[in-house]
Amino acid sequence: GLPTRLRLSGVVASEHALTSYTFGLKGTLDAVLSAELDSPGGCGAARALLPFELKTGRRTPSNSNDHQAQLLVYTLLLSEAHGAHVPAGLLLYSQMANTDGRGVSAVHADPAMLESLIIHRNRVAAGCAPQALQHGRMPPVLRDARACGGCFERAHCALAHAALEGGDAASFGVEALFLEAAGHLSPLQLSYGRHWLELVDIERRAAERRSTLKFTRPAGELEEEGVALTGLRLAGVEQLSAAQLSTEGGHVRSWAHTFTRAPPSPDSPASPPRPSPHLGASKLSAGDLVAVSAMAAPRGAARPRWLLASGIISEVGADEVVVLLEAPLPPPRHGARLRLDKEEVLAGFGTCRSNLLLLLSPAAKREEPLRLLQLVVDLAPPRFRPPDEGLSPLSAEAAASLQTLNADQRAAVTRVLCARDYALILGMPGTGKTTVIAHTVRALASAGQTVLLSAYTHSALDNVLLKLDEMGVPLLRLGEQLSRIHPRLHKHTVEALLESAHEPEQLSALLRDRRVVATTSLSLSHALLFERFFDVCIVDEAGQITEPVCLGPMRLAERFVLVGDHFQLPPLVTEPTAGERGMATSLFSRLCQAHPAAVCRLRMQYRMAADIMAISS
Ligand code: SF4
Structure with missing residues (x-):
């Protein structure tokens, strides 16, 4: 009752x-x-x-x-x-x-x-x-002037309708909205949009398929593959200090949970397949996103399983794994066993799709709203000013510091200062790319330019920032996870600036004054980046990132500089079909081939012997 x-x-x-x-x-x-x-x-x-x-x-x-x-x-x-x-x-x-x-x-x-x-x-x-199961997964457009007129997604919806579905103003049903969003696109630009949106979709669907495996495949198989750890128990929980916690993806994870193997359950079947006790043998490593779930004690055929939390691994040892969570886990149910499953990071695909749609949209903040589209898709030749014009705004100090560089490095910095659209810097490991980037940033800042500095990995980004810090260039390091930022750069984060500002206006002024802003290529969702538009964007490791990722920082600046070496590792693509259709070729490589005159080569080797360099190239 x-x-x-x-x-x-x-x-x-x-x-x-x-x-x-x-x-x-x-x-x-x-x-x-x-x-x-x-x-x-x-x-x-x-x-x-x-x-x-x-x-x-x-x-x-x-x-x-x-x-x-x-x-x-x-x-x-x-x-x-x-x-x-x-x-x-x-x-x-x-x-x-x-x-x-x-x-x-x-x-x-x-x-x-x-x-x-x-x-x-x-x-x-x-x-x-x-x-x-179909590509695109889009329901039909509504063709309703009232609903579409008030829809936040109307521009992207019209662009996707035009690019992916070959639609036009008549099929979209709200002619004015369609023409405003997609009326400027040429057949070549529409076909570029369709091509890349499809490639991103191929990769995303593959990642989703992998993500569903943890629902459908036996735990033992996943453990053998190294993407899960099962039969665990919670050995301890500790709350971290502000400097240690993780804020990745906007989640504040301040509770460190230590997991170890649980002893065999008395309710287990007579000879259960026991996983290896060595937790470090799995492929899980620090920084991986994992789902923490619980399985009821093995009574009867069905063992209910439920998710407890998602978190980030901070340590993997031989006998224990530490995971950072937003809140302490609830007390375990009697006999329940815990398990960790590697989660696919699906958020990056949304960013890639959004980068592509924004490339296809006219950019109001740009002097020439369609210029980036023309450079990337139509492969319009990049324009340059004469060297004396490019160098003239430099301070005496910045000009003098360029004399410390070798001839190739100096030529590269000069080329960037003269670029009206973009410049490409190609250099093998050990040729001083990081030094060139740091001098370029300092030269641009001294000429009154604002710079967005980006790299795919935190370590590459911080290597440049450490040099800029030594040079005394004021900068702002954005990043959601303080623990991934080099400790010497913590003083340049928003968190550090917050401590020195007493009023919101004071903080806004501090943030606005930083001419150089740095973030990784997929972390572009910071509120500050919605407001700002930069004179120049520099993307390091550009030979190793896919084109839709590279477009993210590029669309936030008037001009761009790509730095890399496309003779090293190409962008990582998991699906062979996507790779064969062009996803494994970086934008850096494509532009280097289309406009060799825009490429500055760094040839002086400071790290490798000539014979080793010959092998690696
Ligand atoms: S613009 Fe597109 S997403 Fe928005 S209401 Fe209309 S059909 Fe739906």
Whole structure:
């Protein structure tokens, strides 16, 4: 029977994210409450956990069913994760506080309703599956002037319709919107858009397929491949100091959880396949994103499994693995075993897609809004000023420092200063690319230019920044994870500037004054970068990154400089089809071949013997 009364006794968790591998469901509960429930016959009270959902509005006939279904699912998630019966959930409508029930309504966890809900969900998922298997995965455009006129995605939607679906103003249905977003694109530019959006999609779908393996393949197989660690227990939890915590992807992960192998369970089958006790033998390493999940004790055929949290590995030792999480894990259920699965980072594909669509859009902040498109797609020849014009704005100090460089390096810096569109700097390892970049940045800053400095890896970026720091160039290092930034550069981060600013205006001024801003090529979501547009963008390691990644920093500046060596490792592509269709060729390589006159070669070798250099080239 249903409980008749309940007394709330506390809030157990807030913003509680739950995922059930068993049912294929996930949700973030506003709060989990503990309560005492009176049983219907008056024979005592029972304690229970209840999901709580806050709705900022009123209950209406049109939203009531949706909200009840949401709470029903939450009762299922909560009961699986905590191994307890969850009899009901609570809804609170903020604008009904003055009604009789004060806006609170209880949703009974009716098993028949839940079963019917999941059957419906499965039918919808099965209906969507055929479309999900096709390229693009886009439903038809609405062709509705009102809905599309107020849609934030209208420009990208029109561009994708034109490039991927070969659509035009008539098929889009809202002619003015289509022409504004995509009317300027030539057939060559549309075909470029389609080509690259398809390649990104091939890579993304492959990553998604790998990501679903952890739902469908036996744990032992994944452990053997080195992408999972199973049969673990939690050995300790420690809260980190501000300097140690991770803020990657906007998540503040300050709780270090240490996992070790759990002893064999008495409930295990007679001769279970035991994984190697050596945790360091797996392919998991520091910096990997992992899902932490729990599996119930092995009773019967089905072993429910549920996600507890996602985090970043900070250490892998022979006997233990340390993972940083946003909050402490809940106490383990009796007999449950923990497991870590490597997660695919899918966010980068969204950035690549967005970079491509922004390249196809006119850029209002640019002197010539379509110039980048013409340079990258039409391969328009880059323009240069005469050397004396390029060098004239340099300070005496910056000009003198160029004399410390060799002839090739000096020529490269001069070429960048003269570039009206772009310059390309090609140099093998040991030819002083980092030195050239540092001198170029200092020269540009001394000439009053703003610079966005970018590289694919934190280490390459910080190597240049350490030189700039020694040169005394004021800079701003953006990065979501302080632990990945070189300690000597922490003083140049937003966090450090925050400590020296007392007012928001003071902080804004400090941030604005930094002419040189540095970030990795995929970390472009910082709010500061939405506001700023730079004179020059310099991308290091440009021979090793795919074209859609390279476009990210390039679209934030009037001119660009690509630095690299395309004779070394090409961009990493996982799908052979995408590689064969051109994804393994960097933009740096393509531009070097199209316009050799724009390439500055660094030939003087400071690190390798001539014979070794001959082999590596
Ligand atoms: S612009 Fe595109 S995404 Fe937006 S409402 Fe219209 S059809 Fe939908």
